[in-house]
Amino acid sequence: MNVQRLAPFFRAFRDGLAHAAERSDPRICLLTPGAFSQTYFEQAYLARYLGFLLVEGADLVYADGKMHVRTIAGLKRADVIWRRIDAEWCDPLELNGASRLGVPGMIEAIRQGKVSMANMPGAGLMEVRAFHAFMPGLARHLLGEDVRLPAIAPWWCGQERQRREVLEQLDHLSVSGAFANQLPGFDGRHSALVSELSLAERERLVEAMTARGMDYVGQEVVRLSTTPSWETGGGRAQLVPRPFVLRVFAAATPDGWQVLPGGFCRVSDRSDARAVSMDASVRSADVWVLSDKPVEMETLLPSGDDVRIIRLLGNLPSRAADNLYWFGRYLERVEAILRIVRALVAKALDPDAPTRVDHGPAERLQRLLVSWDAAPRVVASSLSLDMAQSALHDENNYGSALSNTIAARRAASSIRERLSPDVWLLVGRLENILRKPLGQSAVEAGVLEQSEQALQVIAAIAGFVNENMNRVAGWNFLDMGRRIERGINTLRFASQFAGDDADLELLDVLLDLIDSQITYRSRYLTGATLAPVRDMTLLDAFNPRSVAFQAARIEEHLAGLPSLRETGMLEQPRQIALKLKSDLAVEDARRLTGQTIYDYENRLVSLAIAVADRYFLHDASEPSPGKVRGLA
Amino acid sequence: MIYDVTHVTSYEYELPVASADFLLHLTPHEGNGQHVIETRIEIDPPALDMQARRDFFGNRTTVLKITRPHQALDIRTVSRIEVERPQVPAAALTRPWEAVARDALNAPSLGPQSPVHFLYASRLAYLSTPATQFARESFAPGRPILEAGIALMTRIRDEFRYVPGTTAISTPLAQVFEQRSGVCQDFAHLMIAGLRGLGLSAAYVSGYIRTIPPRGQPRLQGADASHAWVSLWCGAEFGWIGLDPTNALLIGDDHVEVAIGRDYSDVSPVKGVFIGSGRDSLSVSVDVAPVAA
Numbered sequence: 001m002n003v004q005r006l007a008p009f010f011r012a013f014r015d016g017l018a019h020a021a022e023r024s025d026p027r028i029c030l031l032t033p034g035a036f037s038q039t040y041f042e043q044a045y046l047a048r049y050l051g052f053l054l055v056e057g058a059d060l061v062y063a064d065g066k067m068h069v070r071t072i073a074g075l076k077r078a079d080v081i082w083r084r085i086d087a088e089w090c091d092p093l094e095l096n097g098a099s100r101l102g103v104p105g106m107i108e109a110i111r112q113g114k115v116s117m118a119n120m121p122g123a124g125l126m127e128v129r130a131f132h133a134f135m136p137g138l139a140r141h142l143l144g145e146d147v148r149l150p151a152i153a154p155w156w157c158g159q160e161r162q163r164r165e166v167l168e169q170l171d172h173l174s175v176s177g178a179f180a181n182q183l184p185g186f187d188g189r190h191s192a193l194v195s196e197l198s199l200a201e202r203e204r205l206v207e208a209m210t211a212r213g214m215d216y217v218g219q220e221v222v223r224l225s226t227t228p229s230w231e232t233g234g235g236r237a238q239l240v241p242r243p244f245v246l247r248v249f250a251a252a253t254p255d256g257w258q259v260l261p262g263g264f265c266r267v268s269d270r271s272d273a274r275a276v277s278m279d280a281s282v283r284s285a286d287v288w289v290l291s292d293k294p295v296e297m298e299t300l301l302p303s304g305d306d307v308r309i310i311r312l313l314g315n316l317p318s319r320a321a322d323n324l325y326w327f328g329r330y331l332e333r334v335e336a337i338l339r340i341v342r343a344l345v346a347k348a349l350d351p352d353a354p355t356r357v358d359h360g361p362a363e364r365l366q367r368l369l370v371s372w373d374a375a376p377r378v379v380a381s382s383l384s385l386d387m388a389q390s391a392l393h394d395e396n397n398y399g400s401a402l403s404n405t406i407a408a409r410r411a412a413s414s415i416r417e418r419l420s421p422d423v424w425l426l427v428g429r430l431e432n433i434l435r436k437p438l439g440q441s442a443v444e445a446g447v448l449e450q451s452e453q454a455l456q457v458i459a460a461i462a463g464f465v466n467e468n469m470n471r472v473a474g475w476n477f478l479d480m481g482r483r484i485e486r487g488i489n490t491l492r493f494a495s496q497f498a499g500d501d502a503d504l505e506l507l508d509v510l511l512d513l514i515d516s517q518i519t520y521r522s523r524y525l526t527g528a529t530l531a532p533v534r535d536m537t538l539l540d541a542f543n544p545r546s547v548a549f550q551a552a553r554i555e556e557h558l559a560g561l562p563s564l565r566e567t568g569m570l571e572q573p574r575q576i577a578l579k580l581k582s583d584l585a586v587e588d589a590r591r592l593t594g595q596t597i598y599d600y601e602n603r604l605v606s607l608a609i610a611v612a613d614r615y616f617l618h619d620a621s622e623p624s625p626g627k628v629r630g631l632a
Numbered sequence: 633m634i635y636d637v638t639h640v641t642s643y644e645y646e647l648p649v650a651s652a653d654f655l656l657h658l659t660p661h662e663g664n665g666q667h668v669i670e671t672r673i674e675i676d677p678p679a680l681d682m683q684a685r686r687d688f689f690g691n692r693t694t695v696l697k698i699t700r701p702h703q704a705l706d707i708r709t710v711s712r713i714e715v716e717r718p719q720v721p722a723a724a725l726t727r728p729w730e731a732v733a734r735d736a737l738n739a740p741s742l743g744p745q746s747p748v749h750f751l752y753a754s755r756l757a758y759l760s761t762p763a764t765q766f767a768r769e770s771f772a773p774g775r776p777i778l779e780a781g782i783a784l785m786t787r788i789r790d791e792f793r794y795v796p797g798t799t800a801i802s803t804p805l806a807q808v809f810e811q812r813s814g815v816c817q818d819f820a821h822l823m824i825a826g827l828r829g830l831g832l833s834a835a836y837v838s839g840y841i842r843t844i845p846p847r848g849q850p851r852l853q854g855a856d857a858s859h860a861w862v863s864l865w866c867g868a869e870f871g872w873i874g875l876d877p878t879n880a881l882l883i884g885d886d887h888v889e890v891a892i893g894r895d896y897s898d899v900s901p902v903k904g905v906f907i908g909s910g911r912d913s914l915s916v917s918v919d920v921a922p923v924a925a
Contacts, residue, residue, distance in 0.1 A: 093654075211829065211830060215752075
């Protein structure tokens with residue numbers, strides 16, 4: 001069917017953007033409003049197709065008169081920005097201060113000529129209807145020629161004579177806003193066919209146009225062309241004529257303007273060819289342009305021998321690293337809550353449980369939940385089941401398993417392109433499980449069953465991450481988040497259940513919490529005893545739940561990340577991690593005290609802060625709940 | 633009259649802020665009956681990068697960036713200004729408002745002072761039917777523009793109560809109308825919206841007033857604050873004339889102008905973007921002290 005291919009246009013478009021840059025091998029960024037945007041999918045697709053970096057405002061920073069992308073390897077110059085956010089939202093400092101999509105300093109960088117933006121803010125003026133009135137004149141004045149596409153120029157009623165003319169033949173015209181997309185004074189309408197207005201509306205319009213003619217343009221009613229459209233309904237299907245508008249695209253390139261041989265067509269579902277309001281129920285269609293000759297195969301997707309073999313893809317933007325890391329941390333926190341809940345409910349189930357009330361396991365487990373904001377306050381142990389449910393399901397507790405799952409999903413949503421669909425699905429499933437409270441009639445077994453299900457989903461996510469995710473920086477951050485969170489949580493467990501006053505019952509709970517009951521029994525014939533339990537929880541490098549194991553993995557991750565220091569000296573996170581790992585490796589469980597356990601927790605927290613400072617916090621990011629609470 | 637004006641904006645943050653960007657409209661502009669003898673801005677903690685610029689309207693702006701972590705920030709502006717405004721023309725001598733509206737629309741200049749920039753709806757002074765209707769009552773056909781402007785300003789003073797704290801920058805005009813109360817910038821936006829609704833050109837002026845006369849008391853007493861009012865374009869002959877709807881005063885030697893824009897968002901004294909996660913609290917103090925000649 002000799003359909004003209006679009007690739008040459010996109011190549012020219014890319015060349016045009018690159019040509020606008022100051023440097024010869026420019027970094028071109030597509031600035032998106034973010035994952036909540038309706039067209040995020042298209043933006044992500046185009047960025048990948050054209051080889052541009054997909055960025056949000058938080059990824060960019062203004063410094064030294066230039067724009068930069070924040071990456072884990074430091075600031076990297078952004079030469080060209082393809083803007084997919086409204087101009088008004090580009091720069092909260094100089095334009096709309098409410099914008100969280102833009103970057104303070106962006107306008108100044110443009111002013112300095114250090115970043116090229118397509119389209120430049122202000123280009124929207126050309127879409128303004130008042131301007132169309134002057135287009136024929138401007139073309140003659142500026143270019144010395146007539147406009148090539150004839151158009152029905154509107155009359156701008158900011159001119160006395162034009163306004164008079166419009167008012168004289170008002171009933172044959174359509175009236176629109178001169179500057180706004182809306183018809184001023186007629187909320188929610190783009191334009192009006194005057195002949196269809198009620199008498200009162202017509203009067204109001206005339207009055208408004210008399211007071212402020214400059215806000216209106218009048219235009220002859222356009223009769224749109226029609227296209228055959230296949231419609232079903234009323235029991236039969238038929239071809240009917242339907243009005244349509246065609247949206248075309250042109251790009252400024254080094255060789256002048258190029259027009260996309262294709263376009264985007266919107267077909268109205270009504271037969272009234274005068275109606276330009278194409279917003280309601282319209283269908284869209286892809287437009288192909290046919291050639292009378294066979295079309296040469298051309299694509300931007302590399303094929304055959306052209307393909308360069310790549311294993312690593314650029315520098316990870318700091319925001320993506322931040323989100324991956326917090327995705328890992330939130331999930332791990334959910335796991336910790338689930339384990340506590342499981343232990344708490346199991347305690348309530350155990351008929352042989354000693355009835356000690358003060359500072360018993362139930363109270364300690366409750367205290368952990370409260371310290372994570374998973375539950376509001378410690379309650380009588382007879383109410384443990386209610387508390388367990390609240391820690392699982394209550395979105396108002398901002399550290400509940402559900403709240404942390406939602407936070408994990410939010411972090412994941414802006415890095416979806418970096419996670420496999422399976423992971424995304426499983427996060428949804430986890431949320432679904434936690435969104436189903438069992439209610440007042442719940443029994444312990446039901447809650448246990450639910451926690452088990454949730455733990456299995458988390459294990460599945462970990463499995464997908466470990467088996468399917470490329471071992472590049474993104475994975476380092478995701479796994480590092482889990483390890484740091486698990487290390488901190490395990491130390492907290494140890495402080496509660498393996499403190500200097502710990503007895504057999506408490507140590508037993510700890511072994512449950514870190515899932516090491518079986519290993520312990522296979523190694524030691526005695527019941528839970530302080531030093532061996534501490535060793536297994538904190539120091540045992542073979543136990544994937546021990547703190548020492550987490551420290552070793554964290555250190556490996558940091559060793560694999562780029563350094564900003566050219567001197568070969570270690571960066572701060574690595575220094576802390578290395579020392580922590582070594583100290584844990586040579587520590588003797590028999591010399592540990594409650595205080596040293598607490599000190600290790602603090603060291604891990606300062607490691608988390610150092611990681612955030614080094615890799616994320618050039619400025620960056622939305623406040624994550626964890627950060628707000630100073631949990632580092 | 634010579635004034636020493638001290639304007640201090642203080643932020644306190646619950647958690648350390650890693651970086652902050654600010655755009656300031658704190659340096660009074662020169663001209664229009666005032667002369668800036670001396671002015672400076674002090675930042676604590678010191679800014680890494682501080683640049684003086686001018687915006688489109690010719691206002692003096694300052695852009696600064698603080699990149700060290702901080703938990704408190706003071707922006708202090710100290711200025712000495714001499715004010716001696718020209719006599720305001722007799723209101724009856726100004727031209728009928730319809731003629732002025734026509735001239736504003738057809739003004740050929742695109743310079744910063746041109747009335748064409750101030751004719752259209754802007755972010756905070758958008759067109760609003762109640763505001764236009766309210767204004768129209770003072771604008772009988774053929775009435776001299778300044779006379780009508782003064783009448784409108786006086787009606788705003790009389791029919792709206794000055795009650796701080798009942799509105800915010802984002803409070804819609806319709807609500808200000810409904811509650812019939814607000815503060816200086818609400819009244820300024822309301823009056824601007826009404827004037828623009830009639831096709832007139834009106835600007836927003838930020839600045840200071842030495843004293844604000846409390847309602848019902850004739851005597852002026854000390855009540856210094858950051859203030860805002862309206863500047864109305866009264867035709868090529870008389871140009872821009874300042875009207876203060878909060879106090880029903882023509883702008884004279886008690887007012888010090890800082891910046892002019894289409895509405896508050898063009899000239900907000902301190903506009904900042906900071907990156908941090910905690911809460912922040914803001915306090916502002918203004919002192920306008922006449923200097924003995």
